[in-house]
Every structure is written in structure tokens, then in C-alpha cells.
Amino acid sequence: MKKHRAPKTATHRRGSGGAPTYYECPECGYLTADQRFGNHEIVCPVCSAYGDGRRVFPTDRLRRLDARIRKYHHDGEPEIVVILAETFLESILEDIIDRILTAQGATVNVREVVLDAQRAIGARIGRLFPTLTGEEFEEAAAELGFREFPRRWRELRKARNAFIHDSPFRGPQEALTEEDSATAMELLDQAYALFVLINNRFAVRSGARSGDTQGN
Ligand SMILES: [Zn+2]
Structure with a gap:
């Protein structure tokens, strides 16, 4: 049942194989995995605000638990x-x-x-x-x-x-x-x-x- 290839944790997750990071729109609360939003490069698809890159999901507590x-x-x-x-x-x-x-x-x-x-x-x-x-x-x-x-x-x-x-x-x-x-x-x-x-x-x-x- 196990697939014979390298564990995918390293490839599709940022960092050391842990929780993913989503960026939160400071205006409407929309969450996106698009790093360009976190980097202030694109606007929120819902409300057109720029991200500030500060609010992320999940919280640090959940991240540590993960x-x-x-x-x-x-x-x-x-x-x-x-x-x-x-x-x-x-x-x-x-x-x-x-x-x-x-x-x-x-x-x-x-x-x-x-x-x-x-x-x-x-x-x-x-x-x-x-x-x-x-x-x-x-x-x-x-x-x-x-x-x-x-x-x-x-x-x-x-x-x-x-x-x-x-x-x-x-x-x-x-x-x-x-x-x-x-x-x-x-x-x-x-x-x-x-x-x-x-x-x-x-x-x-x-x-x-x-x-x-x-x-x-
Ligand atoms: Zn928004």
C-alpha cells in the first residue's frame, strides 16, 4: 500500500516538514497559501486589500503541536x-x-x-x-x-x-x-x-x- 518514493513532506512543505503556512487578509480574513499575498505583491481576491504578511494560519501554538x-x-x-x-x-x-x-x-x-x-x-x-x-x-x-x-x-x-x-x-x-x-x-x-x-x-x-x- 505504501508508495515507493521519497516522502513528500520534504517537497510540498516549506521548511522542515511541518505545518503549512497560509496568509490571512487583514481586512476580510480570507486565507491563502499564495506567498505573493504574504509578500505584499498581490491583492486579496475577495476584498482587494493588500496582505501585511503578519497574520498567518495556523497559530504558533498549533504549529508547535504539529x-x-x-x-x-x-x-x-x-x-x-x-x-x-x-x-x-x-x-x-x-x-x-x-x-x-x-x-x-x-x-x-x-x-x-x-x-x-x-x-x-x-x-x-x-x-x-x-x-x-x-x-x-x-x-x-x-x-x-x-x-x-x-x-x-x-x-x-x-x-x-x-x-x-x-x-x-x-x-x-x-x-x-x-x-x-x-x-x-x-x-x-x-x-x-x-x-x-x-x-x-x-x-x-x-x-x-x-x-x-x-x-x-
Ligand atoms: Zn480580503
Whole structure:
């Protein structure tokens, strides 16, 4: 099943094989991997503002977490990989929900209250996301080309939970496998692309549009 060629981490990722970098439009919140935007060479395709190159996605915290997860995967520690990858996925979801709230005009206080009131990942995906976007998470992911992502994420959560929570009914799951670890790594890589698309669909501040695309 493994492809016999050099690992692609070195070729398609900048730097040392880690998190990708997306540049954020300071006006509308659009995210793009196009470095020319970060370099102040082209304008935002949504609102025509220039990038300032300062705002990037993901955050430093997610970037550091990404690096740790990759290291543990390399070292063959599936339990740590799965647990940290779940933390990563929940954090990136929180970040995107916060961006959607911001785009809808929520103040810092409101965002804090909303996210505090919905701490559980199931409620954030099942209730908060559709409330804010008008679409189920599964539906949005499928439309954006990531149909399998929600189900695989759910199954990885189950495996993680079975591992960390003892159950008198099932007995504990003694170990997570290399396969779980590989799934976690795929979800980690896909999460960037998916959440950037979700951001660009639901969290771009339309009020920032500079009077449509017709010239002035
Ligand atoms: Zn913009």
C-alpha cells in the first residue's frame, strides 16, 4: 500500500516538514497559501486589500503541536500521536469557530461565552457549527471535498476515548495501533486544507468587500 518514493513532506512543505503556512487578509480574513499575498505583491481576491504578511494560519501554538505530533509519529508512539492529534483537531476547530463568530460580529466576550458554553467537541460539531453556518459539518466537509473526514475523525475519537477511559463493560483498550497513528497523521494534514476552506466559505467578513469587483 505504501508508495515507493521519497516522502513528500520534504517537497510540498516549506521548511522542515511541518505545518503549512497560509496568509490571512487583514481586512476580510480570507486565507491563502499564495506567498505573493504574504509578500505584499498581490491583492486579496475577495476584498482587494493588500496582505501585511503578519497574520498567518495556523497559530504558533498549533504549529508547535504539529511539530510534536510529527516527532512522536516518527518515533512510533501511536498513543501520544492520537491523543495529541485529537487535541490539535479540537483546537483547530475552535480556532475556526472563533473566526466564524468574529466574522458574524461577535465581540471577544460573546465569543468567550459561546465557546465556554459549548466545550464538548460533539456539541461544537453537532450544534454550534450548524447554528453558525446553516450547514451540518458533515455536509460542509463533503461539499468542500472532504467527505470522509468527519467520520474518520469520529472513529479516531472513539479509539482515543476507549484507550483513555476505562470501561467496566468493554474493558480498557490496551493500545492504539500504528494504523490509528497513520489515520491521525492523515487527518492532521487534511485538517489544514479543510479548515482553510471552511474559513474562506463561512468566516470571511463580507462587510470588508471593497464595493464588488467592478472598477471604480
Ligand atoms: Zn480580503
